[in-house]
Amino acid sequence: MLMALDVVAPALSGAIQGAVYGLLGLGLVLLYKSNRVFNFAQAEFGTSAAFAVLFADNGTGPLPNLPLPLAVVFGLLVATGLGLLTERLVVRPLFSAPKVTLVVATAGVTLLLISVQGFLAGAEPSVLQPLFAGDVFDTGSVRVTRQQLVIVLVLVVLAAASALFFSRTRTGTAIIAVSQEPTATSLVGISVTRTSSLTWGLAGLLGGIAGILLSGSTGFVSPGSLTGLALIPAFTAAVFGGITSLPGAFLGGVVIGVVEALAQSNIPKDVLPGSGRVVLFVALLSVLLIRPAGLLGKEA
Amino acid sequence: MSVLEVRDLAIRFGGLQALQGLDLDVNEYEIVGLIGPNGAGKTTAFNCITGFYTPNEGTVRYRGQDVTTAPPHVKAAMGFGRTFQNVGMVKSATAMENLKTAQHAKAGYGVAAGLLGTAATGRRERVLEAKANAILDLLGLSAIRDERVGGQSYGTLKLLELGCALATDPDLLLLDEPTSGMGPDESDELGERLLALRREFALTMLVIEHHVPLVLRVCDHVYVLNFGRLLAEGKPSVIQTHPEVVAAYLGGEAPEALAQTHETAEDAALDAVTEQAVREHQVVEHRVVEHGAVEAVAAPRPRKAPVKRASTRRPVALDDPPTEELAVPLRPRRRPAPTRKDTSS
Amino acid sequence: MTAVVDPPVGRTPPAAGPDRAAEAVARPRREFGPVRWVPRAVVLLALAWWALVYVPGTFAYSAFAADACIYAIIGLSLNIVIGYTGQLSLGHQGFVGVGAFAAAYSLTVQEVPFAATFVIAAGLAAVFALVLGLVALRITGLYLALITLVFGLTLEGSLFEIPRFTNGGAGQPADRPQFLFDDGRFYLFCLAFLVLACYVDYRLLRSKTGRALLALKENERVAEAFGINVTAFKLIAFTLSGALAGVAGALFAYRIGIVTGSGFGFFLALTFVLMTVVGGLGDRLGVIMGSSFFAVLPFLLEDSPLKRAEEAIAGVLSFGDAGTEANIIQFFPQALGALLLLLTLVQFPGGLAQQVRPFTDWLKGEPFDARALLPHRGSSGPGTVEGSSVRA
DSSP, X not given: OGGGSOOHHHHHHHHHHHHHHHHHHHHHHHHXXXXXXXXXXXXXXXXXXXXXXXHHXXXXXXXXXXXXXXXXXXXHHHHHHHXXXXXXXXXXXXXXXXXXXXXXXXXXXXXXXXXXXXXXXXXXXXXXOOSSOSEEEEOSSOEEXXXXXXXXXXXXXXXXXXXXXXXXXXXXXXXXXXXXXHXXXXXXXXXXXXXXXXXXXXXXXXXXXXXXXXXXXXXXXXXXXXIIIIIHHHHHHHHHHOTTOHHHHHHHXXXXXXHHHHHHHHSOTTTSTTHHHHHHHHHHHHHHHHOTTTTTOOOO | OOSEEEEEEEXXXXXXXXXXXXXXXXXXXXXXXXEOSTTSSHHHHHHHHHTSSOOSEEEEEETTEEOTTOOHHHHHHHTEEEOOTTOOSOTTSBHHHHHXXXXXXXXXXXXXXXXXXXXXXXXHHHHHHHHHHHHHHHHTOGGGTTSBGGGSOHHHHHXXXXXXXHHTOOSEEEEEOTTTTOOHHHHHHHHHHHHHHHXXXXXXXXXXXXXXXXXXXXXXXXXXXXXXXXXXXXXXXXXXXXXXXXXXXXXXXXXXXXXXXXXXXXHHHHHHHHHHHHHHHTOOOOOOOOHHHHHTTSSOOOOOOOOSOOTTSOOOOOOSOOOXXXXXXXXXXXXXXXXXXXOOO | OOOOOOOOTTSOOOOOOHHHHHHHHHGGGOOOTHHHHHHHHHHHHHHHHIIIIIHHHOHHXXXXXXXXXXXXXXXXXXXXXXXXXXXXXXXXXXXXXXHHHHHHHHHHTSOOOHHHHHHHHHHHHHHHHHHHHHHHTTSOHHHHHHHHHHHHHHHHHTGGGOHHHHOGGGOEEOOOOGGGOSHHXXXXXXXXXXXXXXXXXXXHHHSHHHHHHHHHHHOHHHHHHTTOOHHXXXXXXXXXXXXXXXHHHHHHHHHHSXXXXXXXXXXXXXXXXXXXXXXXXXXXXXXXXXXXXHHHHHHHTTSSHHHHHHHHHHHHHTTTOHHHHHHHHHHHHHHHHHHHHHHHHHTOTTHHHHHHHHHXXXXXXXXXXXXXXXXXTTOOOTTSOOOOSOOO
């Protein structure tokens, strides 16, 4: 029976796709860890960054025609700035509001960012060159591009680095402290607002990295493209790995990516269309019902 | 038969044994006190009895029926009325709305009938409203009938919460620190009120209370908890001078009095462990040690062995005629021949 | 409707925000007799004429007016879950879709009588809501939002693509019966359903069910102590909401005539949530206004002062670039919706409901009080989404 299944090729491409989810999931985990909130705008920090790279690289509008590395820096700055701006204009006024209100607000930010992208670029997809051209190998059924390899490497490095950041640095532990005891933390002299700005800035940066790499990998960017492509699997990955665990986001991403790819390539469309989404739903539901803390998460 | 019969109740939170081997009886028409220092497990016991926690061991029987695992809303419908330590009401709703919400289990119509708006629903709603008004009158809270509950003073809230518990049409009323936030005079008044309510509604009560004069005035029987175990039980007057109770209440607050009793190193170690566990699990109670008890220390008496089974207690009688000012159109439960004046006009 | 109780003499009324103080000042200036009811009756009659005669008789308006009614029903449905019960559902477009396909399939393929398709649509959507509720309501707060979102997307990507039921990408036709061909009549038909939904909503709040939902939204432990079966009543809310969404779905199917799966995506779910929040969670009239506004927004942007505002904004923002101007006009509704949502959440938690309260109170016989229009920064009014179990 197992022989009949198409396993190796989808598993590999799924793992790489999963790295994509994991990369986006990192920012979600960061914000959940520090602010106890689901940020629906995370993917749009990424799409906006990808657009910024595109504009800077092409010299659109008032922008000078920058070389690609500088354009990438510009894109990351834009994403970080969007994170900070979201914090200042939306998150901070809603500090004392219920978390669910804040989640609805981040969904509003998503919609706003998508429309601003639309204002600037129109609804049609724009072509975005990968940062790292060429293939690592291509056997016909399995193809791994350099960009994809970079995504996996960046994900591993970022997951490890941010895990170290939270466990080893003073700023990292301060962020965790604020998330657990805001009042007590402010009493010992840690600024709650500055910590909040910092985490949202970082989340913007992580989203930017994810967005630039992913859009380069798919080869195009359009308003809301990342939300449509990766936000929900990224959430599922983050929850699956344990919403507060940074390595968990990585692991969860790979698991979700592989399972999704296996389902898509082995369940015929006429039996069950959209099997990828069904798998996501089942995965999310079962992890929440059976092990709410996720694969690597600790009990809350 | 006792109204409430708790046997060998135990519950753990992680490493903390919050309750261990608790036996407790509440007989018909009794007002039973549950006292003990902070973190002794009184509210935990309440939560186990009312179904908010499922105990790890032991049984809870209500009028002979095993209700250990019944969920809170089922127990509420059976006749368990309860109040919370820090006021349990719908703060964004008005006093009237709260009193109507509290009558949920006795609404007398189904969800579908309510949505369709049948004539019977309208009649029942008017009955609920009349009962809510009667309770407001009874507690002297008619002035805040249509005020939001959230803006009221703590004492008013505690009183209104008692009203909500009454609105659930209870048979057994469990009150968690009904006098917290009240001054001494208000507390004494509340004691009279509890006695009157028992007469009027034929209630049985279990009360967590720190205000010693109130315990002495109203309770027929007192249980003392310490570190999740039953320390002593008996008549309030006996408990008041019980040496272990005195020691437990003093804790580390009055060294000179401690010297008169005895505290072993073992006790101190247990104290530290419990404190930490309590912190970790946030089962924190914010009460000051009752000073009435501190004063009562003067001369410790030789300790008496606690009575093991309390079902031999003298039954409480409800012969006293009901007081006139409490005569309201409320249906008393299992009350002997009502002689009250009808004021439903 | 609001009972006016004289404040007790010699007692300062308890502090309950600025609007209560404003009321206390305004009360003595109450008007009596014809002065009081004539202007109000005129306004009400004008509104009734506009809704029942003018709009259905005007060809250009009636189709959009039908949309407004359908969205309003969806808003009321979502309001039961978010506004009353405090649970965030981002998958409501799924229930609407189930209703739409159920109506279209039963009418076109199974040839069920027209009236019965509404029962089927409501029933099936209610069953979906019940099943989702049974498995998902143990999950609370933010996680529930996520699971409902993925549920909606799964319906869109999977169930709505099964050719046997939905005709795949071609869509399942749903033809209106002869007597509803006219858009004006169809609008009145939808309006009747909206009135029905309002009645159900009104009864809900006036019966033990509504009180139970509001109680469990604020504090589940207190609700349980009051004898309320929290899980059961959450399920009832979910199922009732699903049934209403299903009815709206059936109307939606007949409104457009053919149902395709691709329309029921994430952005529709977002639109539903934002129209409910902008309208004012927990407030019937506010929700109806917010929902209708987003339903007729495309129409307003075709010919109205809003259209001219849009063009002016696009002209300024695009610095004269024609391509950009076209883009701005294309994405204008989304941007407007997003801005209104954020503005509501951050600055006006009461939503539209709070903004129109002076007018509605005036219609009910109260004096006009413009002070309620001021922003209520940071207040946790009825506009906040509550009930999250996840708090810092």
